[in-house]
Amino acid sequence: MTAELFIQYLFAGITYGSMYAIVAIGFNIIYNTTGIINFAQGEFVMLGGMISITLLRFMPLPLAIVLAVGITMAVGALIEIVFIRWLKEPSVLRMVIITIGISILIREAALHIWGESVRSLPYFVGNEITTTGILGARISPQVIWVIGVCTMMVLLLSLFFGTTSVGREMRACAANRTAAILCGINTRNMVTLSFVLSAGIGALAGCVMSPITSTQYDNGTGLAIKGFTVAILGGLGNSGGAVAAGLLLGIIEAFSVSVVPLAFQEAIAIAILLLILFVRPNGLFGSKDLAGLKEF
Amino acid sequence: MALLEVENLQKRFGGLLAVDDVSFTVKQGLIKAVIGPNGAGKTTLFNLISGALPPTSGRIRYNGDDLGGKKPHSIAALGIARTYQNVKMFAGMTALENVMVGRHVRSRSGFLASMLKMPWTWSEEKEIRKRSVELLDLLGVADVADKEATSLAFGQQRAVEFARALAMEPSLLLLDEPAAGLNIYETAEVGRLIVRIRDLGITVLLVEHDMSLVMDISDEILVLSFGQTIAEGIPAAIQQDPEVIKIYLGE
Known part of the structure; x- marks a missing residue:
């Protein structure tokens, strides 16, 4: 393999990997405040892409993206308020079935609204054939956008959870719900907020990714599986682990193309998921003690 | 003035009356202890005050406000802080x-x-x-x-x-067995801390099994047994009370 080809694969891997990491972080945010896996996470990514494509007809690109992210966040809040909020201590299985149901509901609604056609946002800078040279390889500027936006999101999220009082309260809620209530925190609102946040980051990722991957009504399912694999690989609830695991999966997938046919790319994620669930169910970076405390 | 007023409070779990018609008040600025044998209903009483459980009947008034039907986090926001038996x-x-x-x-x-x-x-x-x-x-x-x-x-x-x-700048602090699991030095330290908290002007209501700690720091004591009030008064009077001695030492 030539050095240029290596760089090319590496960037492709990092691009897809940051996407998987964002979906996995979306899983983690909700998992941490509620202890449940929201299988509709991938649909937020699809919604972000689809809504911004539709809005683009009426307004400039930046505004369409901002509005699409806002609308998806509202959808996230709505889902929590309608389907989750009123449940009293639901079992894990019940929640899994509910979120899978929600994901099917959103997908079918999207099929109804946007049809089966494949759409995409235009490239933010230049077009499909614009490239910049990095270390001898030709990279699309959109790749830089994806990596940049995903990095920004991860940094902002860690700032939010680490230094703001609302972020601290969400972490408190995740660590010990009873104690959080004793501190006067309305834990139900924190759960709504966690849905809003993960819907928002999913939608933004969906927008920046759309020029490269295109958007279709059933994009969410595949992404949810990849994101779930990454979340498990990184250790459920561990967002630092999700970034590392996301990049790892993305890069493995990208380089696998040089060894096995492209059609098998999907199988690799599933194979990794199965392997991890058998060998290290707490993930590469998860601790057994911590996992013992969780219900899922 | 009474900061907390509990009136004819009752909590029934199926056939068991965990708290049976308990009434008492907690005066501002004092340390009041609730004692009694295991199963006397002390922790249930705390759960009722902090809103973790709804009472079957009776009333709890805090600063004149009725706490009935309020959610635990709103009760916390009103200025009632609580700690649990096991550290959280x-x-x-x-x-x-x-x-x-x-x-x-x-x-x-x-x-x-x-x-x-x-x-x-x-x-x-x-x-x-x-x-x-x-x-x-x-x-x-x-x-x-x-x-x-x-x-x-x-x-x-x-x-x-x-x-x-x-x-949380509470005006009332509920402490559920603050000395549980501590050795005698740590218990003495916790006792000093509780007195220091009272001296800040915060009213303390505590459940505790360590009698020497309770007798040392409390201004008033309420004794419960099988959900009912047995005695209420200053530590010296409680120590002499024949009913209380009977519960703790047997006849």
Whole structure:
């Protein structure tokens, strides 16, 4: 393999990997405040892409993206308020079935609204054939956008959870719900907020990714599986682990193309998921003690 | 003036009357202890006051407000702080961060301001941090402020938990067996802390099994047995009360 080809694969891997990491972080945010896996996470990514494509007809690109992210966040809040909020201590299985149901509901609604056609946002800078040279390889500027936006999101999220009082309260809620209530925190609102946040980051990722991957009504399912694999690989609830695991999966997938046919790319994620669930169910970076405390 | 008034409170679990027609008041600025044998209904009483359980009948008034039907987090926001028998720290957060979460009910900035990092949230954040360090200092654990809370010694975790409760600036502090699991030195230290908390003007209601601690620090004692009030009064009177002696020593 030539050095240029290596760089090319590496960037492709990092691009897809940051996407998987964002979906996995979306899983983690909700998992941490509620202890449940929201299988509709991938649909937020699809919604972000689809809504911004539709809005683009009426307004400039930046505004369409901002509005699409806002609308998806509202959808996230709505889902929590309608389907989750009123449940009293639901079992894990019940929640899994509910979120899978929600994901099917959103997908079918999207099929109804946007049809089966494949759409995409235009490239933010230049077009499909614009490239910049990095270390001898030709990279699309959109790749830089994806990596940049995903990095920004991860940094902002860690700032939010680490230094703001609302972020601290969400972490408190995740660590010990009873104690959080004793501190006067309305834990139900924190759960709504966690849905809003993960819907928002999913939608933004969906927008920046759309020029490269295109958007279709059933994009969410595949992404949810990849994101779930990454979340498990990184250790459920561990967002630092999700970034590392996301990049790892993305890069493995990208380089696998040089060894096995492209059609098998999907199988690799599933194979990794199965392997991890058998060998290290707490993930590469998860601790057994911590996992013992969780219900899922 | 009575800060907390409990009137004919009753809690029934199926056929069991865990709290049976209990009435008492807690006066402002005092330490009041609730004692009684296991199963007397002490913890249930606390759960009723803090809103974790709804009463079957009866009334709880705090500062004149009826607490009936209020959610636990709103009761906390009204100024009733509570600690549990087993320490409940926020894992993965430092001792200081644990205390800072307690300031939640007293902070003004909403979600948006906090997200957008408005200038006033910066100064508020600084204020919260400063006040939280002061509280850790007051309870003698300022030196472990940056250690992860769950890694601390049990006695230190207890102190951090007190600091977190105090961060809410409560007027009433409910302590459920604060000396549980502590050795005699740590118990004596907790006793001193509770007296210091009262001297800050915070009313304390505690459930405790350690009789020497209760007799040392309490201003008033309420004795429960099988959900009913057996005696109420100052420690010296409780020690002489024949009913109480009968419960604790048998006939």
